[in-house]
Amino acid sequence: MQKRAYFGLYIVIAILALLPLVLPNSFYMDLAIRMAINAVIVLGLNLLIGFAGQISLGHAGFLGIGAYASAVLPTHFGWHPLLAMGAGAAATGLLAALVARPIFKLKGNYLAMATLGLGIILNIALRNEATWTGGPDGMPVPAFGLFGFELSSDKHWYWVVAILLSVSVWASLNLIDSPFGRALRALHGSEVASRVVGVDVVRYKVAIFVLSAVFASLMGSITAHYVGFVTPNLADFFHSIELVTMVVIGGMASVYGSLVGAVLLTALPQALATFEGWETVVFGAILMICMIFLPKGLVPTLAAKFGKGE
Amino acid sequence: MPLLDVTNLSIHFGGVKAVQDVSFSIDAGIVYAVIGPNGAGKTTLFNLITGVYKPTHGEIRLDGESIGGKSPDELARRGVARTFQNLQICMNMSAIENVMVGAHLRLDRNLVKAALRLPSITRRDAELRGEALELMRFVGLEKYAGARADSMPYGALKRLEIARALAMKPRVIFLDEPAAGLNPKETIEVDELVRKVADSGITVVLVEHDMKMVMNLSDRILVLDYGKKLAEGTGEEVRRNPDVIAAYLGAHA
Numbered sequence: 001m002q003k004r005a006y007f008g009l010y011i012v013i014a015i016l017a018l019l020p021l022v023l024p025n026s027f028y029m030d031l032a033i034r035m036a037i038n039a040v041i042v043l044g045l046n047l048l049i050g051f052a053g054q055i056s057l058g059h060a061g062f063l064g065i066g067a068y069a070s071a072v073l074p075t076h077f078g079w080h081p082l083l084a085m086g087a088g089a090a091a092t093g094l095l096a097a098l099v100a101r102p103i104f105k106l107k108g109n110y111l112a113m114a115t116l117g118l119g120i121i122l123n124i125a126l127r128n129e130a131t132w133t134g135g136p137d138g139m140p141v142p143a144f145g146l147f148g149f150e151l152s153s154d155k156h157w158y159w160v161v162a163i164l165l166s167v168s169v170w171a172s173l174n175l176i177d178s179p180f181g182r183a184l185r186a187l188h189g190s191e192v193a194s195r196v197v198g199v200d201v202v203r204y205k206v207a208i209f210v211l212s213a214v215f216a217s218l219m220g221s222i223t224a225h226y227v228g229f230v231t232p233n234l235a236d237f238f239h240s241i242e243l244v245t246m247v248v249i250g251g252m253a254s255v256y257g258s259l260v261g262a263v264l265l266t267a268l269p270q271a272l273a274t275f276e277g278w279e280t281v282v283f284g285a286i287l288m289i290c291m292i293f294l295p296k297g298l299v300p301t302l303a304a305k306f307g308k309g310e
Numbered sequence: 311m312p313l314l315d316v317t318n319l320s321i322h323f324g325g326v327k328a329v330q331d332v333s334f335s336i337d338a339g340i341v342y343a344v345i346g347p348n349g350a351g352k353t354t355l356f357n358l359i360t361g362v363y364k365p366t367h368g369e370i371r372l373d374g375e376s377i378g379g380k381s382p383d384e385l386a387r388r389g390v391a392r393t394f395q396n397l398q399i400c401m402n403m404s405a406i407e408n409v410m411v412g413a414h415l416r417l418d419r420n421l422v423k424a425a426l427r428l429p430s431i432t433r434r435d436a437e438l439r440g441e442a443l444e445l446m447r448f449v450g451l452e453k454y455a456g457a458r459a460d461s462m463p464y465g466a467l468k469r470l471e472i473a474r475a476l477a478m479k480p481r482v483i484f485l486d487e488p489a490a491g492l493n494p495k496e497t498i499e500v501d502e503l504v505r506k507v508a509d510s511g512i513t514v515v516l517v518e519h520d521m522k523m524v525m526n527l528s529d530r531i532l533v534l535d536y537g538k539k540l541a542e543g544t545g546e547e548v549r550r551n552p553d554v555i556a557a558y559l560g561a562h563a
Contacts, residue, residue, distance in 0.1 A: 183411065189399070197415070309480065
């Protein structure tokens, strides 16, 4: 069973390696990069939502911390972008750890509300601290350079995110099939059973919340440098919901489902652009149809249908 | 010194006194049964001793050390295992993984090492898989070694819980109605399994309604009624106790 799970990793790597050869132009290159960035975030979020069974409706806020750390610290304080990215991730981790303890005393709807509130607060902070963040208009982000080599072309960025995505898939697969990952899945399956076998439930929830927040922050930094500009929209509520939708459509507790969800929901708005103003309606309808006919998400439902399992 | 010593244990849920002033002690290595009519407080007593509930009053000592009000994971560290009356199986996992979760505390739970799939982690996990398989054989579930938990029948899941508890390598195991909902043949098999567990040196505390099984297995029996201790003693003593007879037959003594 595990061998088959890792086989999927080789397919992912193969696709990522061959994709640049078939992409016709820079529009598709850009789309592929954004898909990969979302895929990494959704992988982290799926560990929290799908595997550990905890909801977060505020993850775009963490994305925002990373993005703005990469924008503000190099611009205003002359920090090296790598250092800024690290600082953003550290700050996100710290904040997530700090709020997680009280938050994870809550369950279900209350947990959703608390994370939602957290995301909104972060977004408001970014909008209002206009001196530093440029407010609602956003601000430019300096280029990302390392050892005198500047990441400028889409090709560079493509390989960066492709490698990050491959490593993330590998690490997620590893984590799931480890004592840590089993404890996570167990507390989802039965919290009381996992407590009596010795799982410190709150600690595990906090750990995976922090991990997924840091994933989001790092990818926020990458997004900021890649796009070269940040706006608070990156950190708004709708983006949080979009990320959760990717998890759900792709498939909860499915590593490859995360990838499929991220790819589809990043591509869909582009594909629907022809509907001119009606795209949100079509988008919503597609989501509803997915949830009605594939309630477990695309990958798990299809895997069950073809009798493979992940 | 007894393994487990409970004195004046009480828990109140608002005005409901679910367990009231119950005292008893359990020697290491015996099979100890807790019986009583429905609602007598048996499962509540288990929840108190295994840390799921915190007592309102009273003292619980394990090996002389006070454990009242400690969290379930602290009790797990001290060798206290349990199963549940209403199944608590992780249906999102495979059968063998459910058993492996039982060994949680004996493993390296480091997140970073796990994410990097270090050889130390995978080696230990492979060993554990072997151990878990052995336990599944011990409880008679070898044919479900590759099964998903949600594909298994009820009777098998009851044993899977026992296997998970045994994976903790506990000193004392609390079995909450291991035979509930089983057919007569399965009940006999569970009876034999509990005997095997006790013979392996683990102290067994048992809540069970099947009197034949209780009388057959237990060294001592505690009888609860309306949260209070009604009687305690050997099977023969309890069976002859007039209060117990009254409680079970519903007579007013």
